[in-house]
Amino acid sequence: MLNKKTVEDIQPKSKRVLVRCDFNVPLKEGVITDENRLVAALPTIKKLIEGNAKVILCSHLGKPKGEAKPELSLAPVAKRLSELLEKEVVFAADDTVVGENAKKAVEAMNDGDVVLLENTRYRKEETKNGEAFSKELASLAELFVNDAFGTAHRAHCSNVGVTEFVDEAVVGYLMEKEINFLGNAVNNPERPFVAILGGAKVSDKINVINNLLEKVDTIIIGGGMAYTFLKAQGLEVGSSLxxxxxxxxxxxxxxxxxxxGVNFLLPVDHVIGKEFKNDTESQVVTAEAGIPESWSGFDIGPKSMELYANAVKDAKTVVWNGPMGVFEFENFAHGTIAVAKALAETDATTIIGGGDSAAAVNILGFGDKMTHISTGGGASLEFLEGKELPGVAAANDK
Structure with a gap:
């Protein structure tokens, strides 16, 4: 369980509080197309407003790589947050992030006001955890709240460096929820405990598999990485990944x-295709028969879907990270859909580890059937590996 101080442990009244949020949202022509991350940040922001803090928000957006790119400005986020909070969020438009606009906006704040700084990655020092930029950010505030789980596995100025130059650094509600759900699932699961891992590469999940084999009752493998496991058993995988x-x-x-004594489940059949496109010629083959030479596996087959759905039926805890096939192609998304559906129908605690699995569950409309959907792909993976996350470690202990 979390032994870090949280937003509940500070007295924010009349204090300037810098909050690192994860507003890395998808934008299309300046419009936010998925606002899950904004909504997830609201409880912490509202708590601070109600506590009469002066709330200064910061976040990155995309990968501007140290340059001010107008299409990656947080201006649309300020506008939408104003609507969601039903109060003005003042946007400090500085290419240097902590510039004249930010300083003036912060100076003019009353208790309960909210200011949003420009994209922290407009500064190239941000991702290098440079001390000068950390100090600039800290100069705006007395207290720091980290509520950005999505970047917790990185040591940057706005989530780690800044903590050295403020009076107190704590975690927000979202961060607390992520750590408790993922931490409990992995370290103190209700059994049977099933892990479902998909995605393209084994190399991305090596440490996760290794760590989870110490903890789970069943591990289910799908996606491109299944073919490396099948080949290791001497089965033919054709031109598959x-x-x-x-x-x-x-x-x-x-x-x-x-x-x-861990049940290790691999696909028993595949949907295979000739070319990497949605409408390619396709057929179902069994794993035992193997995949013919010029064909590739693009999804798990119907028998595997059934096998995997049965494996989660009686589970009490399920963690899922990574799709079962080429989810972006409608014809090869059936395996991922079947897993999402099976999880929606189980009584288990279901934890979706960010990234593609989170997108899949939300797109399919199963989001509200899951116990917890992580907001951080990379961060939740490193958590499942058993690693300490720098963004969590930097907060003050209780």
Whole structure:
């Protein structure tokens, strides 16, 4: 459980409080197309407003790589936040982030006011955790609240560096919720505990698989990375995605699962295609028969969908990270849909680990059926690996 100070542990009245949020939202022609991250940040912001703090918000958006790029400005976020909070969010438009506009806006603040700074990644020092920029950010505030789980696995100025130059650094409600859900699921799960891992590459999930094999009752593998495991068992995978240098590792993991009595499930059939496009010629083959040479596996087949759905039926805790196939192609999204549906129908605590799985669950309309959908893809993966996240470590202990 979380042993860090939270927003509940500070007295923010009349204090300037810098809040690191995750407003890295998708924009289309200046319009926010998915505002989940804004909504997720509201409880912490409202708590501080009600506590009569002077609330200064900061976040990155996209990858401007140290340049002021107008299309990555947080101006649309300020506008939408004003509507969601039903109060003005003053936008400090400074290419340097902490410039004249920011300083003036902060100076003019009354208790309960909200200011949003410009994209922190307009400054190239941000991602290098440069001391000068950390000090500039800290100069605006006395207290710091980190509520950006999505960047918790990175040590940047706005989530780690700044904590050294303020009176107190704590975590917000969203961060607390993420750590408690993911932490409980992994370290203190109600059993049976099932992990579902998909996505393209084994190499992205090596440490996650290794760590989870110590903790789960069942591990389910789908997506492109399944073919490396199947090849390691001597099965033919045709032209499917394959990491040849990871074959030994895959065999080792299967062996480790066996030794630990962990049920290790791989696809028993596949939907295969000729070319990497939605309307390619396709057919279903069994894993045992193998995938013919010029064909590639693009999704799990109907028998695998059934096998995986049955495996989560009686589970008490399920963690899912990564799609089961080429989810962006409608014809090869069925496996991912089947898993999402199975999770929506189970009574288990279901935790979706950000990224593509979160997008899949939301697009399919199953979002409200899940216990927790993580806001951080990379951060939740590193958490599942058992790593300490710099953005969490930097907050003051209780």
């Amino acid at each position: 394959l990491e040849a240098e990871k074959l030994d590792y895959a065999a080792e993991m299967i062996k480790k699962a066996e030794e630990k």
